[in-house]
Amino acid sequence: MLIVVDTDPGVDDAFALVGLLARAKRGDCRVLGIGTVHGNLPPAPGADNALRITELLGLSVPVAIGEAKPLVGPEMMSGQIVHGDDGLGGNAGPPPTTRPIDETAAEQIVRLARQHPGEVTVLALGPLTNVARALQLAPDLPTLVRDVVWMGGVFTLPGTVGVAQEPNAWHDPEAAEQVLAAGFTLTVVPIDAVAPAWADETWIAELARIDNPVAKALTAWHKQYLDFYAGTLAVEYGGPGMLLYDPVAAAIAVNPDLAEYERHEVVVELHGYLRGATLIDRRPVPLPGTELPKRRPVAVAVAADTGRILAELLTDIAGLGRYV
Numbered sequence: 001m002l003i004v005v006d007t008d009p010g011v012d013d014a015f016a017l018v019g020l021l022a023r024a025k026r027g028d029c030r031v032l033g034i035g036t037v038h039g040n041l042p043p044a045p046g047a048d049n050a051l052r053i054t055e056l057l058g059l060s061v062p063v064a065i066g067e068a069k070p071l072v073g074p075e076m077m078s079g080q081i082v083h084g085d086d087g088l089g090g091n092a093g094p095p096p097t098t099r100p101i102d103e104t105a106a107e108q109i110v111r112l113a114r115q116h117p118g119e120v121t122v123l124a125l126g127p128l129t130n131v132a133r134a135l136q137l138a139p140d141l142p143t144l145v146r147d148v149v150w151m152g153g154v155f156t157l158p159g160t161v162g163v164a165q166e167p168n169a170w171h172d173p174e175a176a177e178q179v180l181a182a183g184f185t186l187t188v189v190p191i192d193a194v195a196p197a198w199a200d201e202t203w204i205a206e207l208a209r210i211d212n213p214v215a216k217a218l219t220a221w222h223k224q225y226l227d228f229y230a231g232t233l234a235v236e237y238g239g240p241g242m243l244l245y246d247p248v249a250a251a252i253a254v255n256p257d258l259a260e261y262e263r264h265e266v267v268v269e270l271h272g273y274l275r276g277a278t279l280i281d282r283r284p285v286p287l288p289g290t291e292l293p294k295r296r297p298v299a300v301a302v303a304a305d306t307g308r309i310l311a312e313l314l315t316d317i318a319g320l321g322r323y324v
Helices: 013-024 045-058 105-115 129-137 172-179 201-209 213-223 223-230 245-254 305-321
Strands: 001-005 028-035 064-065 120-126 147-151 186-189 198-200 242-243 259-264 296-302
Touching: 001 013, 001 105, 001 245, 013 028, 013 045, 013 213, 013 223, 013 242, 028 045, 028 105, 045 064, 045 213, 064 105, 064 147, 105 120, 105 129, 105 296, 120 129, 120 245, 120 305, 147 245, 186 213, 186 245, 198 201, 201 213, 201 242, 201 305, 213 223, 213 305, 223 242, 245 296, 245 305
Parallel strands: 001 028, 001 120, 028 064, 120 147, 147 186, 186 296
Antiparallel strands: 198 242, 259 296
């Protein structure tokens, strides 16, 4: 399985990259490239974080810097209040020894899709700006890639950055709408499916007991992230912990059987108070004139085996001791 990752490497993205690259070391998949996008932090320091992670795991994966702002309007508020100024809780460490490639993230997606037609999965863990730019460069991209797996959207739960919005759609609604309307074979992994992905005190303690450089780095990187959630969602989840949405999406990209799905036409609202909301029309018979725009249905994850995914992530991190 060939994967190109598009990400905004804050803390949960770091866990996702580590889990995915651990699978790559085992031969479960091959990560052809990583692109960074605005979201949790700007894409240039995000690229440094991606390179730190690949170097930590002893891998050489090309990293490309992507879009610093959405398709329309100025740069949105970043997630650095949650992830820290450097995206890794102020503990990112020394600069990486390698540098990003001389190619944009969108160009990298197109090049790799053309080199491996019908084989590449694009795993998008942030706003879809780079994927939309790639689509502008190559309008035939939906026929070139195998599929797109996007961690984004919310359908039945309250929004996390607005009444009915989550960050990855809210940061660039136009990009999300363009990608969802383009005809990709696409899986949406929304908040609804990953909300149970709470790494609790027991999980965090198990991570801290793992004696290898990767686990030690992740433990240092998540401190501010953990403190943020201790002050916001700990009561709701029954104790201290942190949300790890992105590792769930990464695991589903490699093994789709880890989730349950419904098929829907998904539309992104571009105006007003609900700008950035992801919409599904569940009405059996819409009133004439109130229909949403037609497009190819996509797979929407409605539940995921988050307990298994988080347990396997710990196992993968512990197993990295034999490689690093």
